[in-house]
Amino acid sequence: MQLDRRKFLGLSAAVGATALLAACTPQQSAGSGGGSAFGNLPDYTPVNGPTPDIAGDLSKDILDVFTKFPANPPTLVSDVPGDGSEITGVIFISDAGAGPSMGNNAFWKNANEQVNAKLNLTSIVQGQDSVTKVQSLIAGNDLPELVQFDLKFPQLSGVLPAKFTDLTEFLAGDAVKEFPNLAGIPEQYWRGASFGGGIYGIPLVFGRMNFVMQTRADIFEKMGLTPSVSNKQDFLDLCAALTQPSANRWAIGNARGTLNYAKEMHGAPSVWVQDAGKFTHTWETDAFVDALSYVRDMWSAGYMHPDSFAGNTSLEQLFAGGTIAMSGLSSIYDMPYYLENYTKDFPELRIAPMAPPEYEPGKTIKTGYPGVYSLMAIKKTSDKERVRMLLRVLDWFASPFGSTEYLATRYGVEGVDYDLKGTDPILTSQGINETKVQLQFLARSVDPLYVAGRPEAAETLDSYQRQVAPFLNVDAAFGLQSATFDRKGAQLTAEMTDAQNAVLQGRRPVSDWKGIVADWKKNGGDAMRGEYEKSFAAAPWN
Amino acid sequence: MTTLSRTRQSSPLARRVWNGSWKSVVLVLSCLLVIIPFVSVVATSFADQRQITESGGFVLWPTHPSFAAYEAVLSGGVVLQSLAVSIGITVVGTAISVASTIGLAYGLSRPNALGHRPLLMIVLFTLLFAPGIIPSYLMVQYLGLLNTYWALIIPVAINAFNVIIMRSFFMDIPQELLDAARIDGANDLQILLRIVIPVSKAVIAVVALFYAVAYWNSFFTALLYINDTSMWPVQLVVRTFVVDSTSVSAEVPVQPGQTTPPQQSLKMAILVLSVIPILCFYPFLQKHFSEGALSGSIKG
Numbered sequence: 043m044q045l046d047r048r049k050f051l052g053l054s055a056a057v058g059a060t061a062l063l064a065a066c067t068p069q070q071s072a073g074s075g076g077g078s079a080f081g082n083l084p085d086y087t088p089v090n091g092p093t094p095d096i097a098g099d100l101s102k103d104i105l106d107v108f109t110k111f112p113a114n115p116p117t118l119v120s121d122v123p124g125d126g127s128e129i130t131g132v133i134f135i136s137d138a139g140a141g142p143s144m145g146n147n148a149f150w151k152n153a154n155e156q157v158n159a160k161l162n163l164t165s166i167v168q169g170q171d172s173v174t175k176v177q178s179l180i181a182g183n184d185l186p187e188l189v190q191f192d193l194k195f196p197q198l199s200g201v202l203p204a205k206f207t208d209l210t211e212f213l214a215g216d217a218v219k220e221f222p223n224l225a226g227i228p229e230q231y232w233r234g235a236s237f238g239g240g241i242y243g244i245p246l247v248f249g250r251m252n253f254v255m256q257t258r259a260d261i262f263e264k265m266g267l268t269p270s271v272s273n274k275q276d277f278l279d280l281c282a283a284l285t286q287p288s289a290n291r292w293a294i295g296n297a298r299g300t301l302n303y304a305k306e307m308h309g310a311p312s313v314w315v316q317d318a319g320k321f322t323h324t325w326e327t328d329a330f331v332d333a334l335s336y337v338r339d340m341w342s343a344g345y346m347h348p349d350s351f352a353g354n355t356s357l358e359q360l361f362a363g364g365t366i367a368m369s370g371l372s373s374i375y376d377m378p379y380y381l382e383n384y385t386k387d388f389p390e391l392r393i394a395p396m397a398p399p400e401y402e403p404g405k406t407i408k409t410g411y412p413g414v415y416s417l418m419a420i421k422k423t424s425d426k427e428r429v430r431m432l433l434r435v436l437d438w439f440a441s442p443f444g445s446t447e448y449l450a451t452r453y454g455v456e457g458v459d460y461d462l463k464g465t466d467p468i469l470t471s472q473g474i475n476e477t478k479v480q481l482q483f484l485a486r487s488v489d490p491l492y493v494a495g496r497p498e499a500a501e502t503l504d505s506y507q508r509q510v511a512p513f514l515n516v517d518a519a520f521g522l523q524s525a526t527f528d529r530k531g532a533q534l535t536a537e538m539t540d541a542q543n544a545v546l547q548g549r550r551p552v553s554d555w556k557g558i559v560a561d562w563k564k565n566g567g568d569a570m571r572g573e574y575e576k577s578f579a580a581a582p583w584n
Numbered sequence: 585m586t587t588l589s590r591t592r593q594s595s596p597l598a599r600r601v602w603n604g605s606w607k608s609v610v611l612v613l614s615c616l617l618v619i620i621p622f623v624s625v626v627a628t629s630f631a632d633q634r635q636i637t638e639s640g641g642f643v644l645w646p647t648h649p650s651f652a653a654y655e656a657v658l659s660g661g662v663v664l665q666s667l668a669v670s671i672g673i674t675v676v677g678t679a680i681s682v683a684s685t686i687g688l689a690y691g692l693s694r695p696n697a698l699g700h701r702p703l704l705m706i707v708l709f710t711l712l713f714a715p716g717i718i719p720s721y722l723m724v725q726y727l728g729l730l731n732t733y734w735a736l737i738i739p740v741a742i743n744a745f746n747v748i749i750m751r752s753f754f755m756d757i758p759q760e761l762l763d764a765a766r767i768d769g770a771n772d773l774q775i776l777l778r779i780v781i782p783v784s785k786a787v788i789a790v791v792a793l794f795y796a797v798a799y800w801n802s803f804f805t806a807l808l809y810i811n812d813t814s815m816w817p818v819q820l821v822v823r824t825f826v827v828d829s830t831s832v833s834a835e836v837p838v839q840p841g842q843t844t845p846p847q848q849s850l851k852m853a854i855l856v857l858s859v860i861p862i863l864c865f866y867p868f869l870q871k872h873f874s875e876g877a878l879s880g881s882i883k884g
Contacts, residue, residue, distance in 0.1 A: 139825035142662050143814035164811040167824055171807055178721040178808050184730070356641045359848070363637040387634040471656065
């Protein structure tokens with residue numbers, strides 16, 4: 043048979059594409075897409091750690107509050123977790139940049155000693171860099187033992203069962219008690235690690251409250267305003283009073299955070315909402331359209347900073363510098379973060395969170411997110427003892443706040459990486475540099491709210507979380523499987539975000555939104571709904 | 585009508601001044617567009633946190649200049665080490681690339697060289713169809729180059745575009761010159777070393793510059809092939825500081841676990857440090873730049 047150039051190229055492309063697809067396609071038993079099979083998730087057993095100043099309840103999304111680091115941190119893991127061998131892994135890099143390599147890093151070497159292992163970790167920028175790297179490692183069959191996965195990793199529900207260990211027999215039900223710190227991760231977080239009937243990773247967990255509307259209490263006070271609203275008009279009045287472009291001040295920045303607060307004020311759900319097994323996306327609700335219209339008016343009235351649609355890059359600087367008086371794109375942890383990092387340069391800085399008003403008499407909604415930042419998966423192996431050892435190491439890293447293990451995973455070595463101020467550990471410049479290697483990304487417990495030395499700020503934050511936690515609304519599709527979302531979710535979301543921004547900026551009329559949503563439904567929205575409903579029917583938490 | 589007459593009657597000097605002024609304004613504005621971002625990067629690297637925060641991230645003039653960012657960058661060791669790695673890769677890589685390119689281009693420029701036409705086709709093919717990420721990774725893995733500096737040099741050692749530029753230049757060298765050398769008893773290697781290279785300094789300089797800049801700016805190969813962060817080149821380290829991954833995962837507004845804010849001055853200081861070597865290198869080769877780049881492009 044003669045093979046001309048065109049046929050040869052065509053054949054090569056077909057062979058290449060098939061091989062790639064085969065590498066990334068799940069085995070039949072993985073059950074991706076249908077989501078008909080779910081295994082048991084680990085039982086939740088709270089860890090008996092140090093006593094907080096104000097006790098929370100993770101099962102109700104209320105975090106513990108500490109105003110100082112415990113004076114005599116207990117050691118919670120009594121056995122040495124590692125076996126002295128090398129553990130390879132890929133973890134994300136923080137925004138603070140790359141840290142020193144293991145040989146020049148006392149913080150890292152100390153962790154190695156504590157767990158009795160050589161943690162040979164490669165740090166990669168999260169997002170496309172990490173996807174490219176991990177895809178290459180998969181294709182080269184060169185995976186390290188531990189891989190940190192973004193939940194948006196392409197075809198994650200296929201990749202995990204195909205290439206990584208199912209941890210069900212080690213973690214499901216009360217088996218997790220062998221790893222007490224992992225058992226301290228509540229069930230709602232494990233949903234994100236459940237794929238095709240197995241548990242394929244340790245979720246990296248955080249408090250689930252985000253999109254907290256933070257206000258600059260010092261600016262409010264100076265202007266005689268109160269960071270509190272009881273209806274939608276109150277908020278607009280507040281924005282009008284705060285906006286003074288001639289004084290380089292706008293009420294608010296970042297369109298996404300603003301729209302989210304408007305959604306809360308109008309009663310629109312976070313993402314997907316489930317009612318009697320039927321799923322509806324927030325984009326389909328009338329409340330969302332009202333919120334769009336509301337923010338569009340805010341933009342045209344000039345209440346929003348001109349960079350509000352330019353991403354989040356400068357949001358932190360704008361808020362800390364007082365150019366914007368409110369920031370809606372914040373997690374519950376941001377207030378301590380700002381106080382810790384900016385009060386040196388801005389001693390006047392004071393922050394107060396502002397709860398959303400009722401959208402109807404007696405009805406409130408507060409957006410949350412699933413609280414799972416990523417998954418730490420273990421490469422597929424039949425060596426069960428090795429898996430147990432790796433889980434013991436991850437369990438050590440998941441030790442809660444206030445323990446000696448926590449000090450080692452976040453602060454390093456006393457006198458080198460941190461010094462004690464009272465009982466609070468303060469990172470030295472060497473510590474700041476060395477802890478850029480995010481060993482805590484291997485595994486962690488849900489952090490409490492730690493507002494060092496500021497009992498009044500701790501109380502403010504605690505009263506806020508108790509006020510809104512009962513109304514926390516988290517994406518109902520979290521942990522459910524949708525092949526359509528895996529395949530087209532990112533593209534569809536990007537298209538909807540573009541359309542949403544066009545409406546908010548006045549480039550398209552609000553009346554277009556109905557047609558935009560109809561297109562989304564036709565292009566995959568309805569397919570996702572069907573898959574989520576089917577998956578929900580089989581979910582153990584249903 | 586009066587105005588028109590006046591304009592028509594305006595002196596040549598006035599016209600020259602007018603023409604010169606608007607050209608100057610356009611040129612000054614164009615220069616400012618280029619210079620201001622550079623000035624801002626340098627100024628921000630010297631500014632303090634309060635000024636940077638108040639100005640929303642960038643400043644044009646540091647009111648309280650400080651070297652703190654540079655001290656932080658240079659004391660950590662990460663950036664200095666990566667600068668040394670980048671310099672090493674750039675020097676060794678450029679030497680290997682230039683030598684390989686000269687050899688290949690010379691061979692391809694000789695019409696009677698054995699197999700030069702199929703070889704030329706292969707070179708041109710790579711110009712049109714670059715290998716994908718995964719095939720490249722598999723090849724580097726197969727060759728045992730993963731986690732070695734050679735992985736950053738060998739796969740990109742020869743660039744087809746540069747080969748074509750150099751080949752065209754070599755083909756423009758008068759045949760009589762080469763024939764004369766051959767009559768004098770020189771073999772091909774001697775002709776290359778004693779005749780071709782000395783008359784091709786301009787194109788070699790510009791190709792060397794292309795290679796050097798490419799090696800210096802390269803981060804993607806290191807991202808793929810190097811796992812040990814102590815072997816990272818400076819551009820990959822810079823990338824970890826300047827890429828804002830919060831925009832990638834907007835579900836978590838502030839990067840979890842981040843104990844310090846991303847310091848803008850630190851980022852800018854690293855950018856300045858990463859640009860300085862190439863800025864020092866460039867002016868010395870600039871005079872060859874247009875001569876070398878264009879000389880091979882037109883035959884006749």
